[in-house]
Amino acid sequence: MDGLVRLLELAYSSGAIYVSDVMHFGFQREVQEERSWFSYLNGWCVHVADRLTYLDGIIQELEFCFNHMSEAQLLMELRSGDAIVLVDSIMYFKAIREFEAEKLANLRLFLQASAMHLDRRMLFVARFNAV
Template identity: 65%
Template sequence: MENLVMLLELAYSAALASVSDVMRLAFQREVQEERGWLSFLRGWCVHVADRVVYLNTVIEELEYCSSNLFVAQLLVALRSGDDVVFADSIMYFKAIRDFEAEKLENLQLFLRASEMQLTRRMQFVARFNII
């Protein structure tokens, strides 16, 4: 019912009398909203991908320091038991990285599904533009 009211408001504001004009306008509005959503999703995918790269770099540095304690001693004063801290830190950042990588995969799947939805909506707009 809410969508019907929105369609009627669109028709009234555009001074359209034809049902096909109302439907075309509604589908065009849906396409515009979907394009905005896709833009947001693409930006979020870039953000998450950058986070995965950053976490990979942190993990590589921690693994390097863990395997080469002399380098780690140049960076920080090591105490006994710090090798355990390195191992725990590596596991912690790997868990975060794996979570972010899975989130990125899911976002990319969602993005592809949203792109297919946009394509369908654009096809409907094209049909009503022909009428």
């Protein structure tokens, strides 16, 4: 029943009475939806890449403070045990960075698969237009 309702909705939306016109409209809608999904994924990749850059900056600052404790002591008061806190913080942010890097790699793979899927859909629409 859902398929019939979807077909009727497509027929109404397209304003066409011929099945070929309705199907053409449906295929075009699928391509538009896939393009919007692709755009969303691309934006998410940019967001995660920005987060990686931010985490890299935090890690570099923490490592600098740890490696140059005397300079860090000029800027802030250090207590005994702060070196351990710095090491723990560095490890924590590196774990987060590792997770985000893996997420970005997976998103890029998904983006690549989505691009191939979009290309296939566009080819199908082009073939359908030729009929």
